[in-house]
Amino acid sequence: xxxxxxxxxxxxxxxxxxxxxxxxxxxxxxxxxxxxxxxxxxxxxxxxxxxxxxxxxxxxxxxxxxxxxxxxxxxxxxxxxxxxxxxxxxxxxxxxxxxxxxxxxxxxxxxxxxxxxxxxxxxxxxxxxxxxxxxxxxxxxxxxxxxxxxxxxxxxxxxxxxxxxxxxxxxxxxxxxxxxxxxxxxxxxxxxxxxxxxxxxxxxxxxxxxxxxxxx
Amino acid sequence: xxxxxxxxxxxxxxxxxxxxxxxxxxxxxxxxxxxxxxxxxxxxxxxxxxxxxxxxxxxxxxxxxxxxxxxxxxxxxxxxxxxxxxxxxxxxxxxxxxxxxxxxxxxxxxxxxxxxxxxxxxxxxxxxxxxxxxxxxxxxxxxxxxxxxxxxxxxxxxxxxxxxxxxxxxxxxxxxxxxxxxxxxxxxxxxxxxxxxxxxxxxxxxxxxxxxxxxxxxxxxxxxxxxxxxxxxxxxxxxxxxxxx
Numbered sequence: 056x057x058x059x060x061x062x063x064x065x066x067x068x069x070x071x072x073x074x075x076x077x078x079x080x081x082x083x084x085x086x087x088x089x090x091x092x093x094x095x096x097x098x099x100x101x102x103x104x105x106x107x108x109x110x111x112x113x114x115x116x117x118x119x120x121x122x123x124x125x126x127x128x129x130x131x132x133x134x135x136x137x138x139x140x141x142x143x144x145x146x147x148x149x150x151x152x153x154x155x156x157x158x159x160x161x162x163x164x165x166x167x168x169x170x171x172x173x174x175x176x177x178x179x180x181x182x183x184x185x186x187x188x189x190x191x192x193x194x195x196x197x198x199x200x201x202x203x204x205x206x207x208x209x210x211x212x213x214x215x216x217x218x219x220x221x222x223x224x225x226x227x228x229x230x231x232x233x234x235x236x237x238x239x240x241x242x243x244x245x246x247x248x249x250x251x252x253x254x255x256x257x258x259x260x261x262x263x264x265x266x267x268x269x270x271x
Numbered sequence: 272x273x274x275x276x277x278x279x280x281x282x283x284x285x286x287x288x289x290x291x292x293x294x295x296x297x298x299x300x301x302x303x304x305x306x307x308x309x310x311x312x313x314x315x316x317x318x319x320x321x322x323x324x325x326x327x328x329x330x331x332x333x334x335x336x337x338x339x340x341x342x343x344x345x346x347x348x349x350x351x352x353x354x355x356x357x358x359x360x361x362x363x364x365x366x367x368x369x370x371x372x373x374x375x376x377x378x379x380x381x382x383x384x385x386x387x388x389x390x391x392x393x394x395x396x397x398x399x400x401x402x403x404x405x406x407x408x409x410x411x412x413x414x415x416x417x418x419x420x421x422x423x424x425x426x427x428x429x430x431x432x433x434x435x436x437x438x439x440x441x442x443x444x445x446x447x448x449x450x451x452x453x454x455x456x457x458x459x460x461x462x463x464x465x466x467x468x469x470x471x472x473x474x475x476x477x478x479x480x481x482x483x484x485x486x487x488x489x490x491x492x493x494x495x496x497x498x499x500x501x502x503x504x505x506x507x508x509x510x511x512x513x514x515x516x
Contacts, residue, residue, distance in 0.1 A: 080350070080385070081367065082364070083371075107425075107427075129425065131426070131427040132424060133424025133425060133427075142423065143420075149423075153426050153427075153428070153430040154385070154427050155393045155428060158386050159386075162386055173393070175430045175434050178463070178465070179464060180460045221382070223365035223366035223376075223382060224350045224365065224382055226385070227349055227385045230385075230386065231385065
């Protein structure tokens, strides 16, 4: 059985300066309640790893607006003008990574690999200062694994064993992030006693803490 | 999700070598007309059963022109194979497309995570992609994700998609605010090097071949001289030049 805790308690484990990966594609499948609590507790100097920075008034975007992020590793910031503004002002260190590469870097960490080789970005500025390798006549860029202290993820239904299932397009980066952080906190839309094993997308072993949305 | 940023970028895009003489002339088309011409033509590139990923903005409109009786499956990088119509009525925010729009899943659709999405995209399992660009050049390289020091929306999934898709179609306005977009060599940071197969604009259709651009079709509203004057790269004219329709 996993620890079922309040959002307040779960987020209080995160110290200033920690690295945090946060699931979601724009607002879909984002652990909004956990992010709201990060804003409330005003954790500072965080490294955030996320697909995007949504919008200024939505989940991850609010962490940017509230200037809680020191370093951002992401694939797209175009939907949140505040991210670009802080980046150009030198207040926010932004590392842009192609979405597919970002996912594979995280996956490499979670699956115990020393990195991945990708054709994405060959012949572009992304190739600069990176190792490349020629495999069977094709050039690839070497990308290192990427992990974090915490992963904040979303699940539509979570059972007491930490198994997670999803509805619709909410899976996105939640699944891969669950494998690549020291501590994984899942926000459950609904907590159930036990999921049908056929429905489980993230096996319970990856999850450390469960925060239930309806209880808060 | 690149729509807003793309619009802002186009506002800011600075001059290449030439400006477009057709801009502000009697041949200038409205945005809606351009969108329709380009989207309609791009939809003709699909074959029965194709799996297609569309970019945000003009390319999204391509889905509206696929014939009713042709089965084309639209893939979305956020985890949906079988993108349907926009949701109406009671919105379920748990089903979106890559632009954040609430969509339906078509019959036969499936959901998956981002890792599977990019296995499809980068892994060579997508038959065609249609996307916009800030610049495309005669080598088939394209730039679409940043203007240094000005607008940096980021590449999102575009770099992986363009590298992996079997056919890459750039669908865009021939010029933007009078500025040339089809150039000899891209001056903006590339999204991908030599991956574009075809360029479709409201004025013409180019294919990218080993020796550069080949003009395959032309909108009868325009002359070859118009195309030459509004294109920053040399091109060859196909022996069998057709009217674009």
